[in-house]
Amino acid sequence: MIVLFIVLGGLLWLISLLLFAFSAWASYKLMRLLWGKIRRALLRPGTAQITSYEVFTPDPEDIHVQDTRPQIRLELDCERHGQRFQVSLGPLTCEELFPALDLPAHHIACWLSDEDWRQLLEKRWVTIACDWRLRKAILTSQIRNDRRLLLISFLSLSLFALTVTLSLLPH
Template identity: 55%
Template sequence: MEIIFFTLLLVVGGLLWLGLIAIALGAYYLLGRLILKSMRQAFLRPGTAQITAYEIWTPDLKEDDAEDARPLIRLALDCERHGQHFRLNLGPLTCQELFAALDQPVHRAACWMTIEDWQQLLQGRWITVACDPGRTEAILTSQVRAKREMLVAALLALATIVLLALLQT
């Protein structure tokens, strides 16, 4: 009886150990994908895109993920890169991010413009974004700068860790 209990305990412990290893490997896989996506976005070059359509909505504060009630904007873009045109989506963006991308001054009251004001601001407007035709997405140039800064910081941290490991040996 003790052998069966010991064997069962060993099997359950082994399965738990394998489960923990599988969870750790899955986390490393997801982290690797996130790092590769950030690296790919960090090396995107800015291009120009024309705003062809837009959607503005106000988040519901009763939802768990809504931080505030300011409008969010999603843009449909006709992107041009190396003479090729393709359609991409950008967003959801806060109005502060959008005004900064359009080189417009940001005002708190500007987020609450009327539909006609939004149409006048966005209709046929050109914007500088980083277009990724392979992934059919676009990101703001400020986001590309942030990704580059994050990549440089990660490389410096990795180099520091490697240097410390080499100095300890």
């Protein structure tokens, strides 16, 4: 009987150790994600010049493709504090690209000819934020979404802390 309690106690201890390790790993991943969102939300939007582009249409036979409209990959020339560097952006849909070009998004405009794409994108400036540490470009719409997410998270956490504090006060 004592051996059974020792074995069960050992199993419970092992399970609790595994749960602790998993929660530590999950907390680490969540904090990295949150730190990335905070860092992206603090980036300042600017402009970058399109140096090259690639327009491609996803294969409709591919089961993972949900949108068969053309997608665009951009190579950009960013400048930060007088230092220039190349970054990539994409693949983007037309709904993401046109607002970055300060143009209204329109579904028909996705189906431009090669010459029309060239006229639209060649030597054009796009509104983005350049993350010079990661050598990555981020759309300003993504930055706005990150800022909204952080604001909602902060307000939720503040409301939770206020609720806990008020529940601990003597009545």
